[in-house]
Amino acid sequence: MEPEIELQRHGVFTTTVEQLYNWGRKNSLWPLQFGLACCAIEMIAASMARFDIARFGAEVFRPSPRQADLMIVAGTVTKKMAPQVVRLYNQMPEPKYVIAMGACAISGGPFKEGYNVLKGIDRYLPVDVFIPGCPPRPEALLHGLMLLQKKIAAQPLTGPGRPRYLDQNGPSEFPCPSYGAHDLEPLCNHALWQPPSVREELHS
Amino acid sequence: MIALEELKSRIAAAVSGAQVEIIPNPSLANQPSILLDGPHARAVARFLRDEPDLAFDYASNVTGVDWPERVIKEKIKVKKETGGVVSETEETIERKTPACLEVVYHLYSMALRHGPLVVRLRTGDRQNDVALPSLTPVWRSCEFQEREVFDLFGVIFQGHHDLRRLLMWEGFKDHPMRKDYVAPDDYEYEPTPHDQTLERARRHYPQEAAQS
Numbered sequence: 001m002e003p004e005i006e007l008q009r010h011g012v013f014t015t016t017v018e019q020l021y022n023w024g025r026k027n028s029l030w031p032l033q034f035g036l037a038c039c040a041i042e043m044i045a046a047s048m049a050r051f052d053i054a055r056f057g058a059e060v061f062r063p064s065p066r067q068a069d070l071m072i073v074a075g076t077v078t079k080k081m082a083p084q085v086v087r088l089y090n091q092m093p094e095p096k097y098v099i100a101m102g103a104c105a106i107s108g109g110p111f112k113e114g115y116n117v118l119k120g121i122d123r124y125l126p127v128d129v130f131i132p133g134c135p136p137r138p139e140a141l142l143h144g145l146m147l148l149q150k151k152i153a154a155q156p157l158t159g160p161g162r163p164r165y166l167d168q169n170g171p172s173e174f175p176c177p178s179y180g181a182h183d184l185e186p187l188c189n190h191a192l193w194q195p196p197s198v199r200e201e202l203h204s
Numbered sequence: 205m206i207a208l209e210e211l212k213s214r215i216a217a218a219v220s221g222a223q224v225e226i227i228p229n230p231s232l233a234n235q236p237s238i239l240l241d242g243p244h245a246r247a248v249a250r251f252l253r254d255e256p257d258l259a260f261d262y263a264s265n266v267t268g269v270d271w272p273e274r275v276i277k278e279k280i281k282v283k284k285e286t287g288g289v290v291s292e293t294e295e296t297i298e299r300k301t302p303a304c305l306e307v308v309y310h311l312y313s314m315a316l317r318h319g320p321l322v323v324r325l326r327t328g329d330r331q332n333d334v335a336l337p338s339l340t341p342v343w344r345s346c347e348f349q350e351r352e353v354f355d356l357f358g359v360i361f362q363g364h365h366d367l368r369r370l371l372m373w374e375g376f377k378d379h380p381m382r383k384d385y386v387a388p389d390d391y392e393y394e395p396t397p398h399d400q401t402l403e404r405a406r407r408h409y410p411q412e413a414a415q416s
Contacts, residue, residue: 116371182377
């Protein structure tokens with residue numbers, strides 16, 4: 001028998017600092033209270049009694065980025081809105097995480113070919129969990145949140161794979177794009193995202 | 205609803221110098237509209253709003269249309285007399301209509317419960333002569349929609365009290381809903397490109413396309 005379990009039977013609880021630390025982090029992910037389009041309605045539904053995101057410790061939607069741990073990018077990010085979204089992310093204190101919720105936040109969705117929609121928030125922000133759907137149901141958002149919790153629980157606090165804020169060389173903020181004459185400048189944060197390369201189909 | 209012919213003569217009587225043209229709609233909708241001239245448009249709009257039996261007190265929709273230069277082919281029957289014999293032949297006449305930007309207003313009367321009356325305004329061309337009188341002083345609901353037309357089509361509404369871009373940012377140079385707008389080349393690879401998307405992919409990846 002494992003020694004921890006044997007000790008627990010005698011009323012002694014042992015853990016590691018890492019486990020305790022991650023347990024605390026993952027069970028109080030307070031999202032930033034903002035929505036961009038119809039996905040936000042599903043996010044609101046997830047916070048209500050029927051789906052009850054409070055079961056996962058994420059019910060405290062904060063109206064200020066200074067108090068938030070999690071940014072749920074719920075909806076279409078227009079090019080006009082993109083710098084503000086990045087700025088809000090920069091204003092959040094570490095540790096912070098990003099969920100891209102819905103087809104638009106992932107890739108631009110049905111508006112990808114449009115002139116005013118950003119082709120995915122992952123061009124500017126380090127997204128932890130992508131939730132596909134148009135819009136994703138509240139269960140999908142809860143699943144995404146649980147995936148993020150698993151990801152946090154598995155993070156070591158030292159060595160490779162540690163969270164960005166414990167890495168001295170990690171970036172502390174991500175540059176906001178600026179409004180250009182024809183498009184956002186730059187088109188993406190190259191440290192985070194590279195445009196996809198061409199594959200076989202083009203040659204045929 | 206008043207017949208457009210009658211409306212046209214009443215406008216001509218009420219607003220001196222106003223030119224009104226009735227534009228037929230040959231489609232199934234069969235919704236003809238009236239085309240106003242720029243200098244008298246606001247006076248005519250006031251007339252349409254204030255006349256008791258018209259009372260178009262609500263502009264529900266303002267939209268823009270970009271017309272490039274078009275060639276319209278019309279078939280006309282021509283009678284010819286050759287050697288005392290009259291023969292009827294069909295001839296095709298090509299007519300060019302100049303390029304212009306058009307603004308369309310849909311007017312309703314809440315008081316009298318009739319409408320829509322479709323009113324059009326046209327600019328002189330698409331580059332330089334793009335100014336039109338704003339109808340926001342007449343119908344307040346035009347304010348945002350005229351801003352949107354200004355933003356996306358580039359029509360300058362004279363007399364609009366707050367003519368800024370609505371959807372795109374200040375400093376954006378293009379007018380995206382114009383026919384000749386070219387989006388910046390920001391193509392992303394798709395798994396199964398075809399037709400237009402394939403053309404864009406070939407333009408975006410010229411070296412890879414040349415190898416194929």
